[in-house]
Amino acid sequence: MNSRPILSIGLISLYCICILASAQEISGPKGDAPTEAASTPTLPKENQSAGAQSTLIVREGTVVKLKFGQSLSSKLTVDGDPVNLILDEDLRLGEVTIAKAGAEALATVSHAKKARMLGRGGELSIRLEYVIVRNSRVRLRGTKGKEGQGKEGTVVALTILFGPIGLIKHGKNVEVTEGTPFVAYVDQDFVVPECL
Numbered sequence: 001m002n003s004r005p006i007l008s009i010g011l012i013s014l015y016c017i018c019i020l021a022s023a024q025e026i027s028g029p030k031g032d033a034p035t036e037a038a039s040t041p042t043l044p045k046e047n048q049s050a051g052a053q054s055t056l057i058v059r060e061g062t063v064v065k066l067k068f069g070q071s072l073s074s075k076l077t078v079d080g081d082p083v084n085l086i087l088d089e090d091l092r093l094g095e096v097t098i099a100k101a102g103a104e105a106l107a108t109v110s111h112a113k114k115a116r117m118l119g120r121g122g123e124l125s126i127r128l129e130y131v132i133v134r135n136s137r138v139r140l141r142g143t144k145g146k147e148g149q150g151k152e153g154t155v156v157a158l159t160i161l162f163g164p165i166g167l168i169k170h171g172k173n174v175e176v177t178e179g180t181p182f183v184a185y186v187d188q189d190f191v192v193p194e195c196l
Contacts, residue, residue: 055191055192056093056096056098056191056192057093057189057190057191057192058091058093058098058133058138058186058189058190058192059186059189060185060186060187060188060189061144061145061185061186062185062186063183063184063185064087064091064105064131064138064140064183064184064185064186065087065088065089065181065183065184066085066086066087066088066105066131066181066182066183066184067085067086067088067179067180067181067182068083068084068085068086068176068177068178068179068180068182069084069085069086069104069178070083070084070178071175071176071177071178072109072124072126072174072175072176073122073124073173073174073175073176074112074113074114074115074122074123074124074173074174074175075114075115075122075173075175077109077112077124078109078112079109079110079111079112080108080109081108081109081112082106082107082108082109083106083107083108083109083126084104084105084106085104085105085106085107085131086101086102086103086104086105087099087100087101087102087103087104087105087131088101088181089101091103091131091133093192098133098134098192099131099132099133099134103131103132103133104131104132105128105129105130105131105132105140105184106129106130107126107127107128107129107156108126108127108129109124109125109126109127110125110126110127111123111124111125112124112125114173115172115173121172121173121174122172122173122174123174124174124176125156126156127156128140128141128142128156128184128187131184133190133192134192134193135193136190136192136193138186138190139186139187139188139190140184140185140186140187141184141185141186141187142156142184142185143185144185156182
């Protein structure tokens with residue numbers, strides 16, 4: 001006769017415990033009510049500003065003012081010799097200087113011939129390679145518009161480029177003096193790497 005009330009009290013207690021446990025799971029621990037802001041991570045301010053920076057691109061055809069970092073002579077050079085060049089003026093994109101005057105650039109002798117018999121003059125051509133911009137190589141060419149594909153469009157015949165100005169013909173050999181300026185062009189679009 002006494003077992004029924006005890007059973008009823010036990011069921012009621014179990015029911016109350018279940019309700020309390022469910023309520024705690026929904027609300028979470030005291031003082032830690034979940035918020036929408038806490039579930040969304042935020043970037044540090046330095047990352048936000050870095051992401052907001054605009055990408056700098058040197059466009060194909062951009063003028064690059066160079067000068068020879070060495071003297072050249074068709075009498076002394078051979079095909080394949082490296083030619084040291086120097087950036088003559090800062091290379092800028094708007095207000096940003098991406099390479100300072102004095103930056104290294106390189107070309108290669110693509111064709112060299114000494115002066116020959118019967119009054120035939122020397123010949124000298126170079127193939128522009130690159131200029132250094134923020135430790136990266138920006139490909140160059142010798143003409144404003146593209147001519148052909150690949151490196152063929154970057155060959156500069158120095159006799160045509162300079163004519164009588166900047167060239168001294170000693171014994172009809174082509175000679176270029178150190179510091180002689182000339183203009184090159186960016187060969188393809190180049191994304192400037194960010195400063196580290």
